[in-house]
Amino acid sequence: MIQREDERRVNETGTAVRADPLADSDPFVIAGETFGSRLIMGTGGAPSMRTLEDALVASGTRLTTVAMRRVDPSVQGSVLDVLRRRDITVLPNTAGCFTAGEAVLTAKLAREALGTSWVKLEVIADERTLLPDPIELVDAAEQLVDNGFIVLPYTNDDPVLARRLEQIGCAAVMPLGSPIGSGLGIRNPHNIELIVEQAGVPVVLDAGIGTASDAALAMELGCDAVLLATAVTRAQAPARMAAAMRHAVEAGRLARLAGRIPKRRYAQASSPWQGLSTA
Amino acid sequence: MKVIVNGDPREVPEDATVASVVGDVTSATTGIAVALNDEVVRRAEWTATPLREADRLEVLTAVQGG
DSSP, X not given: OOOOHHHHHHHHHSTTOOSOTTSTTSOEEETTEEESOSEEEOOTTOSSHHHHHHHHHHHTOSXXXXXXXXXXXXXXXXXXXXXXXXXXXXXXXXXXXOSHHHHHHHHHHHHHHHSOOEEEEOOBSOTTTOOBOHHHHHHHHHHHHHTTOEEEEEEOSOHHHHHHHHHHTOSOBEEOSSSTTOOOOOSOHHHHHHHHHHOSSOXXXXXXXXXXXXXXXXXXXXXXXXXXXXXXXXXXXXXXXXHHHHHHHHHHHHHHHHOOOOOOSSOOXXXXXXXXXXX | OEEEETTEEEEOOTTOBHHHHHHHHXXXXXXXXXXXXXXXXXXXXXXXXXXXXXXXXEXXXXXXXX
C-alpha cells in the first residue's frame, strides 16, 4: 500500500502519531478550514429532527450537508436550527440536479440563503442509480470554481475523472463507494486507492457506506474523510450507529497512519521457536 | 396578474414585488433564497424587484438531505 507524502512524514517523526489521531497532529483540512472530525454527515432520512440531532451529536461531526428545496409553510422546525445549536458547519448540496445549469443555480441559491460559498456538488444521471453524470459534473464544477465557490464534487470512483476535477480547482474529490443509499460498501477499493495515491486535495469517500467496517475500510484505503447519511439515519438505532461510525473512522485513520503489515501467503509465528521444550 | 410561485399559479396584485410574495409564502426571514426566472435575486433587491405577468418565482430553503 502506497502512502502519501504527508502521512509518511507523520510516521517518520514518530512523535506525531499520538493516542488521539484527530488531535492537532493530524488535522483534517479542506480549503484552509480545519475540522475536528473526519466524519461528514448528511441529514436525509432521519425519522425526526430529535433523532437527527442525537445522531449528529453522537457522530461527532463538524460538517454536515443539507439540501435546498421549495419552502413548505407546514413544516415545523428547521435542520438549520439543529446545526446552529450544535455549532456544526453547514454544507449545502445540489442533490436532485440533473444538469450543470440546475446545479449552478442551486449552489447560487444556497450561497444566498446560507451565506456560504461551500457546496457539495451533485449532478446525477438518473433516479434509479443516482450515479453522477460526469459530463455535467465537470461543466458545473468549472462554472462554480469560476464563480468563487469552494466545490466538493460527488463523483464516480474513476481516478481520471477525480484528477480532472482536481485540475479544475475543486477543493476535494468525493468518490462514491457504491450508489447513494445502497449500503453496498466500497465496490472498487482498488480505484479508491488509485484516487488517493494521485490526489493533491482531500479525498472523501461519499455514498454507499452500510456499516462501520465500510467506513473503517475507506480510511484504511487512505481516504481523508467519510461522508454518510443513510447508514445512520435509517439504522434501527441512529445515534448508536453514529457512534459506531465515529469510532470506525477514527480506527481506520489510526490504522492507515500506523501502516498495516503486509499480507503473507503462509503463517509467521508470533511466539519464538527458541526455548521450546522438546521433552 | 398571475405568476408561478414554487410551481403553482398564484394571483398577485399588480404592484407585487419579490418581497411581498416571499412574505406571503413564508414567515421565515433567514435561510431563504429566491430565483426569478432562473436568476438569483439578492435579498437586498427583493423590495425593488417588481413581478410581471407569468414570472416564475422559486422560494427555497435548506431541508434535511444528502
